[in-house]
Amino acid sequence: MTESTEKDAPLRDDIRLLGRLLGDTLRDQEGAESFDTVERIRQLAIRFHRNDDPAARQGLESLFADLPNNRTTLVARAFSYFSHLANIAEDQHHIRRARAHALAGSRSREGSLAHTVQRATEAGIGGKALSNFFARAEVCPVLTAHPTEVQRKSILDCQWKIARLLDERDRTELTPEEREVHEEAIRRAVLTLWQTRMLRRAKLSVMDEVANALSFYDTTFLRELPRLYNALEDHLTKQVADWPGDELKPFLHPGSWIGGDRDGNPFVTAEILESAMRAQSRKSLGFLLDQLHNLGADLSPTSVLVKISDELQALAARSPDHSPHRDDEPYRRAIAGMYARLSASARQLDGLEAPRHALGEAAPYASAAEFAADLDILHHSLLANHSRLLARGRLRRLRRAVAVFGFHLAPLDLRQNSEVHARTVAELLAVARPGIDYLRLDEEARIRLLQEELATPRPLAAPGIAYSDETRDELAIFRTARSIQQRFGKAAIQNVIISKTDGVSDILELAILLKEVGLLRPSESALDVNIVPLFETIGDLEHSDIIMDRLLGLPVYSRLLGSRGALQEVMLGYSDSNKDGGFLTSGWSLYRAEIKLTEVFARHGVTLRLFHGRGGSVGRGGGPSYQAILAQPQGAVQGQIRITEQGEVIASKYANPDLGRRNLEILAAATLEATLLPHQHDNPRPEFLAAMDTLSATAFKAYRRMVYETPGFERYFWESTVISEIAALNIGSRPASRKKTTAIEDLRAIPWVFSWAQCRLMLPGWFGFGAAISAWKEERGVAGMALLAEMNREWGFFRTLLSNMDMVLAKSDIAIAERYSRLVKDPALRDAIFPRLKEEWQAAIAALLEITGQTELLADNPLLKRSIRNRFPYLDPLNHLQVELLRRHRAGAVDEAVKRGIHLTINGVAAGLRNSG
Structure with missing residues (x-):
């Protein structure tokens, strides 16, 4: 048994255990x-996957064709749960291996902050430089609503x-x-999973999406950050000789735009924005109240001693706490008073009643900073009186939570x-x-007019005028944003994003509205x-520097930036640029x-x-975050980065809190x-650079063609994928398309990628690459291919791209994709397109x-290769079943089971692919 095989033995044991328990259930x-x-289907699917066995294919088609409608849901549930359980086992194995390394005292892993700090000190970067980095750093994973989110929270629980x-x-x-009792508990949990409804009965509302996102604060963010x-x-104190010992400012924190992103989502209103912020605040204040109460139990020192x-x-x-039993317990008395004030804050801000009654009435805190100042009093008193260990316990974590989350929990972005x-x-x-028809003005005339308006404090909106619903709604959103800032602080809403900037x-139009x-x-x-x-499309990305150069040169805008610390954020759209120009051109245009x-x-x-507006899939800019950040061009990070999740x-x-902390650490380490x-x-x-220009141009033409x-x-x-059915799913609060058409231009990038993933072709993650390399090789020959090999060895961007x-090609399956192509009604159309797709896939x-x-895909990625090997026996049958069900549904089957x-x-x-869009 090899070392690798031995290390993976516990994973195989877990997969066998969970598979056995699900089978028993x-x-x-x-x-x-x-x-x-179910077992017969699994065995046939394995034969089909490994060998493209014609007999296995025929067996699957016959078996599924004969499967009654009411049995198809059972088969779908069985293989879906197999995939979910394999994912759980895999995640647990990652945690297991990380603990094994830690217990063995192994060198810190790449992607950890310990590893990065060590590299920095070895490179001669001292404590002052590190302190300066953390003082100005901003690392923010931004949680966004997902129109193809597929997991119910009950299933996740x-x-x-x-x-x-x-x-x-x-x-x-x-x-x-x-062990017997423990296995019974797992068996019980698997049974609960089997008996829990996997699908939503109603379409998600925006507030459902907010609630889903907030659940991750319970599991990970509030405790692990x-x-x-x-x-x-x-670690810095121990490992960096001249570390100044400063407390780190909150440079790493989550953000959100769930409840503030109204681009194409008519359900995000001013009322929803208000409700989303209240929900966030309730989550933060509820956590702080709970931790403050527990701190009172922890800090029992008596002034007698x-x-x-x-x-x-x-x-x-x-403090309103006048109990004679606590006369000599000043920390507890102080905390009781703080709890009363925090309770009053929760009631005033959100109508939230504290889980435990305060001991008396008190004025609410004016801000989270005021609450933090009281916690600092506890902290400094403990330090001054030989109780540093007590200060390093729950109090330290609570002070940190207030600094990171405040009363607002996370900055809520707006987008339109x-x-x-x-x-x-x-x-x-x-x-x-009157007399100005703004929409008919050219760009230069618009800029002149908007600058004039920005130079005067006079508002444009007139009282008593009946504006359109759209205009009223837009102004209401911004008024609500200002109200939120006034109540929760300016950290509550910091960013307003303009989609389709060209x-x-x-940019000046938004300034006018603000x-x-x-x-x-x-x-x-x-x-x-x-x-x-x-900037989202290929054309917009190509002109982004010209637009920003002109903008930053405008005195009126430059003065405004001065109030923001001369910092300007720019968002880059990975998803739409991919849909517009293909994988290779999108990646190169962004770079x-x-x-x-x-x-x-x-x-x-x-x-x-x-x-970085990255999605989960490679077709939307996804992939490992650590490598993606390191592959940015020189000077593009500068200690500041935001990334959509x-x-x-x-x-x-x-x-999972262990995995969550690891992923947060990766973002911070890569940025550093x-x-x-x-x-x-x-x-x-x-x-x-010249080679990429050539490859991108050829790939773009092939993709657009x-x-x-x-x-x-x-x-x-639309006929060879499940896009029509995705559009009808209860999987998000927004429509799949921006307009009521089937045009690819109007389709949102997420369902575009999701659909190609479902049929296992994964077109957005590779199409155009094969054509580009074929043309390059024909023109440049052996020397040209040698140059590309050098690029792969020496250039992080190109290596990460490949x-x-x-990864995408390894998850694709052309034999399964061919089965989906047979859903196309017109054989001539199918025969005109699928062979071209297959040829390009093989060329890529x-x-x-x-x-x-x-010599084979994923030769340098054994972990993902193992993951695919473990999960695909449960994934492939779902594709075969989906093809059969789509055939029945499109033939007019009205059975709800279909x-x-x-x-x-x-x-x-x-679930099996671990990325839906």
């Missing part, structure tokens, strides 16, 4: 015949219970009797489409300045939020845009913070490393292997 609940059917039980089994040596900060401070500071004495004296802003401004101008006027509600004040040159342009933006911002003396990626990263440690691959040779110029391709897409494509694999020198079965297979395939 299936047999007990549904009967032996159902169990035998069941999975988390099973994961906890596996973890306990790992960490504890059990007696035979205890304070621990991560404290561990980092301790220990000294206290004068400030603490005064704080205790102001530039076209909506333009129409709103046009209507306001039409009333305030000109300077788009001025209308007082979030921008010309007379003070004050701006209370960051105005964030989002080029970052280089040009970095140069422009340096010239203007403005700090650039990039907000979407849908099922949120659950896979943050549902990309900022402070030079990388040779940050500065590619000119011939590398197929997706946008091939007659019938749109119809092929690594992500390797051949090109990838030749450049990397691998529709439910399709939805179940969508859920299961997404």
